[in-house]
Amino acid sequence: MKDNSRRGFMGKAFGAVAGVGAIASLFAMKKTWDPLPSVKAAGFTTLDMSAYKENELVVEKWRGKPIFVLKQSKEMLDTEDKNMSQLTGKTTEAMDKKRLIRIGDAEYMVTIGLCTHLGCIPGYNQDKKSFLCACHGGMYDDTGMVTKSPPPRGLDIPPFKIKGNILVLGEEGPEYKKMKETGITL
Amino acid sequence: MAHFTKATSIKDWLNQRLAIEKVEKVMASEYWIPKNINFLWAMGMVLVITFTFLLVSGIFLLMYYQPNVDLAFDSVNYTIMREVDFGWLWRNVHGVAASVVFLIIYIHMFTAIYYGSYKKGREMIWISGMLLFVAFSAEAFSGYMLPWGQMSYWAGMVITNLFSGGSLHADGLVEWIRGDYVPAQAFLSRFFMLHVLLIPVAILGLIGLHFGALRIPHVNNQDGEEIDFDKESKKYLAGDKAGSKVIRFANDFMSKDMLVVAIYLVFFFYLVFYHYGFAMDPVNFDPANGLKTPTHIYPEWYFLWSYEILRPFSTNIGLMAFAFAQVIFMMLPFLDRSPNTVPASRRGLFKYWFWAMLIDMIILTAMGKVPPIEPFGTIGFYAALTFIGLWIALPIITMFEKKA
Incomplete structure (x- = not known):
């Protein structure tokens, strides 16, 4: 009996030490797979917004991702787009144009250029003023809102801060925080 | 301690230490296979041979491949394909075998479904087989990343995005898997590791389990008949080979297996030498570019059915x-x-x-x-x-x- 309880204790002690070791190694393994600090500190992208032309899509780069910049023409602003927001369930009127960023006198669409479905890059059709993702046929209008499934939400807007004519990507300005709060972007 | 005597031959010397005769009997000459089967029962051996081809050709590719985002594309498309003597052969064998292995896996699976070879004690054969299918899928996907062409990059982007779980928005998980916001060096290195070490080790272990799962219930037959393997094997060993319902795994069954393998290899090497293009997507001959999606992204043929369900x-x-x-x-x-x-x-x-x-x-x-x-x-x-x-x-x- 005495022997048994000693064995039992030895077994439990061994198991406990091995268990702690196993959890500690799993933790180390998980952390080893994490993105490196140098990757995380990939920094900021600065865009001079006066250089863009109306209805002409320019693809910039931020943290390895493509960024769509589309300056809106008057015609684009006047057209009410038929889109949908599966994310918020809000109607077209409530969402339309609110995704645009106003800098000086002009309105810009600035979004991450990856389809919110599975991350392909949609192509822009200048005449139709809409984006088409070739992977699974999703479509967006000229403000980056979804007009055809399967994308679950409009193109994501990267964190931004307005500094006069300059837009800094990667920093959260008050305009971006407001968009996040109101559910215009994630 | 066991008693050892002076060996009379090399075989005897080995036999005393490793029991090689006993092992040979258990693994081959007295491992019993039903007679009532057809060529579809040879797919297991066809898969073993194809996997061997993948392993051997992979070893030679590994000697010249560079898992670096700046070098990977050229190390495959220039170094291996043009500079290395017979480098093209290993790449064609590797690419064709990776595609054909799935054709054989599907035939193997549907044979099992047709003949009910997943029931009455054969459940673990089926489950270990399906685990092998998962492991082979992961192996094929990770290997597809390595040439770092446009399809590699964008398949990597799309498939890792699946782990965000739709509305769950587990973007942190996706970034954790990639080691970066987008597929980049960290992604290529870790998928290289998975492709050449972790998944192959898992596959070898699962193959062991798959074969082991066969031993107790034995191989099924064309009528799903429950055969008394002890009785039938005794009959065979007693000399009534015609009356017994079973034959030896080796050399008897193997000789039939190898005939099917031989026919398969004619088809296989025809593809390797004359029709390897189907296994190599033209889009993947453009280097990876994170700012340009190919106009039409589709997976290799063997993933299309599940892709179409998505x-x-x-x-x-x-x-x-x-x-x-x-x-x-x-x-x-x-x-x-x-x-x-x-x-x-x-x-x-x-x-x-x-x-x-x-x-x-x-x-x-x-x-x-x-x-x-x-x-x-x-x-x-x-x-x-x-x-x-x-x-x-x-x-x-x-x-x-x-x-x-």
Whole structure:
């Protein structure tokens, strides 16, 4: 009996030490797979917004991702787009144009250029003023809102801060925080 | 301690230390295989041979491949294909075998479904086989990343994005898997590691389990007959080879196996030398570019059916349907409620279920290949619904199956 309880204790002690070791190694393994600090500190992208032309899509780069910049023409602003927001369930009127960023006198669409479905890059059709993702046929209008499934939400807007004519990507300005709060972007 | 005597021969010396005669009997000459089988029973050996080709050709590719985002593309398309003597041979063998291995796996799977080789003690054979299918899928995907062409990059982007779980927005998980915001160096290095070490080790272990799972229930036969292997093998060893229902694994069964393998290899090397293009997508001969999506992204043919189950639905439903398709085959032994272990042709409604499933998967495969335009989108949508419907129907139709 005495022997048994000693064995039992030895077994439990061994198991406990091995268990702690196993959890500690799993933790180390998980952390080893994490993105490196140098990757995380990939920094900021600065865009001079006066250089863009109306209805002409320019693809910039931020943290390895493509960024769509589309300056809106008057015609684009006047057209009410038929889109949908599966994310918020809000109607077209409530969402339309609110995704645009106003800098000086002009309105810009600035979004991450990856389809919110599975991350392909949609192509822009200048005449139709809409984006088409070739992977699974999703479509967006000229403000980056979804007009055809399967994308679950409009193109994501990267964190931004307005500094006069300059837009800094990667920093959260008050305009971006407001968009996040109101559910215009994630 | 065991008693050792002076060896009379090398064989005797080994026998005393490793019991090689006993091992040979257990593994080959007294491992019994039913006589009542056909060429479809050779697919296991065909897979072993194909896997060996993948391993050997992979070793030679590994000597020149560079897992670096700046060098990978050229190390494959220039160094291996043009500079290394016979480098093209290893790449063609590796690419063709990676594609053909899935064809054989599907034949192997549907043979098992047709003959009911997943029931009556053979459940673990089926489950370990499906785990092998998962491991081979992961191996194929990780290998597809390595040439770092446009299709590598964008397949990597799309497939890792699946792990965000749709509305769950587990972007942190996706970034953790990639080691970066987008597929980049960290991603390439870790998928290289998975492809050449971790997954192959897992595959070797699973092959051991798959073979081990066969030993107690034994190989099934064309009629699903329950054979008394002890009795039949005694009959065979006593000299009544004609009357026994079994033969030795080696050399008897192996000689039949190797005939099928030989015919297969003619087809295989025809592809390697004259038709390797099907295994190498032209789009992947453009270097990876994170700022330009190819106009039409599709996976290799063997993933098309599950891709098409994902595609016609909205994100969340699509992901659920996709997850369903990935695991449901694993559940087959438990969803088939009928005790009958006979060919599908003698199983009433199950016969139609089998052919409907096979045809539906071929339709899904075809629809996954074409661009997402009408009428293909609609056909794919209904084929995906049919797939799910068939699995829901399976327990019901097999429950009412008459005893064969």
